Amino acid sequence: MNQQEGLSVEPVDGYRRASHLFWACVTLLGALGFFLVGISSYLGWDITPLLPSQQIHFVPQGVVMSFYGIAGIFFSFYLWCTISRNVGSGDDRYDRQAGVITMSRWGFPGDSRRIHNRVPIENVKAIRMEFLEGIYPRSVVSMRLEGQQSIPLTRPSEYQTLLDTERRAAEPARFLGVPIEGFDRRERE
Structure with a gap:
């Protein structure tokens, strides 16, 4: 004081803290992983070698993973906006x-x-x-x-x-x- x-x-x-930055990064990376696996299952080939999707059928697993990936990306966007604006400070x-x-x-x-x-x-x-x-x-x-x-x-x-x-x-x-x-x-x- x-x-x-x-x-x-x-x-x-405000919202600009190390723990919030950590969770925003984790959320973005996890959401991107879900989205890429869902899209890879639709295309039938792996977009990224780190996330194989040969065992995943597009309907229903690929659809659900794509949905969770898109929802996570939107939530991560919200987290990054509150961090960049330092809401609550x-x-x-x-x-x-x-x-x-x-x-x-x-x-x-x-x-x-x-x-x-x-x-x-x-x-x-x-x-x-x-x-x-x-x-x-x-x-x-x-x-x-x-x-x-x-x-x-x-x-x-x-x-x-x-x-x-x-x-x-x-x-x-x-x-x-x-x-x-x-x-x-x-x-x-």
């Missing part, structure tokens, strides 16, 4: 002098590509930490507002250790002068 006199700015990572600005918290994010292309959410500081009652147990445990830090729903400060899919969660909750709570509501442990629904 970058802090100046009365202003604190915390950058938020932005920053959280805590401005004590103006009395406002501004959360800015980049969204998908369109009229509302830049998303801004402004919250008066006096509406913030606490910073809340929550831990969801289960097969894939995760922690969520959110800002509890008076008379409104909580606004998450971390992504639900973002895995954090207990120390990271405490740090992520302590910095805005200290800067805003609000209490931290402790861990609520519950099973995921």
Whole structure:
């Protein structure tokens, strides 16, 4: 968190991460493999020697593989678009002098590509930490507002250790002068 006199700015990572790049590459390569095997079964000869298709009949296996390949290519295109646009990136600005918290994010292309959410500081009652147990445990830090729903400060899919969660909750709570509501442990629904 970058802090100046009365202003604190915390950058938020978007979709451009190493894990997302990995899955976009894996999805593209797998989809291309399915598509090439499906087309090879239709043509009756192998387009690529790495993916033999002599044992695959075009109807029904080749048709299904071609369909999965095309669907995977479209899904991979979506992943690459979100990575190239860095959807979800932005920053959280805590401005004590103006009395406002501004959360800015980049969204998908369109009229509302830049998303801004402004919250008066006096509406913030606490910073809340929550831990969801289960097969894939995760922690969520959110800002509890008076008379409104909580606004998450971390992504639900973002895995954090207990120390990271405490740090992520302590910095805005200290800067805003609000209490931290402790861990609520519950099973995921």
